[in-house]
Amino acid sequence: MRIRPIMLIAATATAAAIATAGGMATAAPGTPTATPTAHGKPAEAPAATANGAGSADAPVVSGSGSSAAPVTATPAAFTVTSTTTAPIDAGTAAQILASCLGSEASQYHAVIAVRTPVASSDTDGVVVAVNSAGQYVQCESKGSKGSSMSVPATFINDRLWGAGHLVEFFDSFSAPTGAGQFLSLGAGHYTPDVAKVTISYGDDPTQYPAVMAGGAFVHTAAISTDHNAKSFPPAPYVHAYNADGKEIYNQKTQPNVKGAHQ
Secondary structure (H helix, E strand, O other), X not given: OXXXXXXXXXXXXXXXXXXXXXXXXXXXOOOOOOOOOOEEOOOOOOOOXXXXXXXXXXXXXXXXXXXXXXXXXXXXXXXXXXXXXXXXXXXXXXXXXXXXXXXXXXXXXXXXXXXXXXXXOOOOEEXXXXXXXXXXXXXXXXXXXXXXXXXXXXXXXXOOEXXXXXXXXXXXXXXXXXXXXXXXXXXXXEOOOOOEEEEEEOOEEEEEEOEEEOOEEEEEEEEEEOOOOOEOOOOEEEEEEOXXXXXXXXXXXXXXXXXXXX
């Protein structure tokens, strides 16, 4: 079962070093980002559509996140146990896009293709691709098979922007991976004003860098909560910084505005 946040938000950060090859961002395997000790209470459980971002290095800044419309849930302590991703090779990424997009796959090229730090029953990675018109797609993977939460899969541009139209959100969700264990995943797009995207979770101020390439970002994390059956994973919150290191968007304090293209 996937839990989709109501507001288009991001979900997770990758803690591995990013290498760019052939225009596609990949994360070097086995490179951890942050010490897995980020504890706190999760924000209210998300419950509809959302968006996301990724990461590359260890968390380096502090801040807060942003949440969606509240849903009754039991507060629970949580730990971000991993944000490490591994690259998906170009051939497999092409297969994922082909099964996700069908005949339209040839119009898109992957800019980010990574495996998540933990796998759920139907998700172990994500590929974000773009076409010549600057339109993005987000396809989740299981092995070499791809799928999309959007219908049609290509309709994710101009869906919903954060305040100031600096960050656009694609699909974001959390999926259980075991008792009290969750995969958090999301993606999005950023404008040239943004130099860095990070993700925080729940009420913990720790921020994890997102995977960024080709105007897109991906965030993903393995999260552990207490084993209360009614507890939810924390909501992810997107933060954006300019080239001077100034935070220019904080999803917690600047929630999404009405959907509109830039």
